Amino acid sequence: MRSVLKRYRVREVHTELNLTAMVDMFTIILVFLVMSTSTSNVQVAPVDGLTLPASTISKEPDEALKLVVTAKALYVDDEKIMDINEGVFDKSQTDAKDKNFIRPLYDELEKHAKKAEEIQKSNPELKFTGQYILQADQSLNYSTIKKVIYTSMLAGYADLKMGAAGK
Amino acid sequence: MGRRRLVLKQRIEDSTFDLNLAPMLDIMVSLIPMLLLSIAFAKLVVLDAPVPQPVANAIENDKKERTVMLQLHLFNNRTAKLDIIDKGGRRSNISFSSKEGTYDLETIHQKLIDVKKMHTQVFTVEIFPEEGVAYKEIVAVMDEARSARKEEGEFQFIDKESKQAVKTKAMFPNITFGNVIEG
Incomplete structure (x- = not known):
């Protein structure tokens, strides 16, 4: 009786993290980042008061x-x-x-x-x-x-x- | 009948599986910091505007066979004037009035197209902004002078080396500041 109860409790606490939502989110972020990644040789350093035309x-x-x-x-x-x-x-x-x-x-x-x-x-x-x-x-x-x-x-x-x- | 249903259900259950997303997540976690570091929120582009050295300029002018010289003057009151000087020194000009407190970019663009159609071998325009003209306005005028838009067609000229007709959208890509050396 005790062993049955113990097995039942173990089954009850077994949970699995659902990664699908997280992967979805990362995929969106990844696409955005790939689109905006610069391949230019020259980087624009942020300078106070500089707005380029x-x-x-x-x-x-x-x-x-x-x-x-x-x-x-x-x-x-x-x-x-x-x-x-x-x-x-x-x-x-x-x-x-x-x-x-x-x-x-x-x-x-x-x-x-x-x-x-x-x-x-x-x-x-x-x-x-x-x-x-x-x-x-x-x-x-x-x-x-x-x-x-x-x-x-x-x-x-x-x-x-x-x-x-x-x- | 009941047994058959049970077997079918068992088969369906057997054919479903969970995709292991952990490796995919690992890749993404590695890629995202790398991409975040190389992200560019502002894209820098450049407009060529070589300034001729005084001596080099004189030599170049001697060497170059400039049939027509174009000088675009940008005035502080946001009017503009295009001087067209031919080889013989004959000068004609087109004046542009201001529009809504700034340069009439559309009219300047259209007139430059007309000039380009008449002088297809000319690719250079000198600009002479007055001191009160903003950098933003200079860049806007340079944009208008540089090339024709998609719907405006192309310009045809004869390449001197190959004697072939060449079509291009470029109008005056070689833009120089004419008054940097002046006092």
């Missing part, structure tokens, strides 16, 4: 120097190099004789250009092309962007690729 172009960028300009700061390869006052460069940051020339940006880009040229010497396959990707906030005026492009050009970066958000 939308463009119909679908060309993906190649690896190049990243230059990010917002109304508040200027970054070269994810490193903040100077502050900007609501899209306006301070007079101390620009050259007295040439208002389009931004000294701190030029110095930083020159460093990068020299580094790239040194790499090219040791490995001729990695040629310095002067290519860079400009990621500027959509609300910035051309006066700000023009100064950045102009200074970059003088530092040897003349091949501008303008970053935009794909539609």
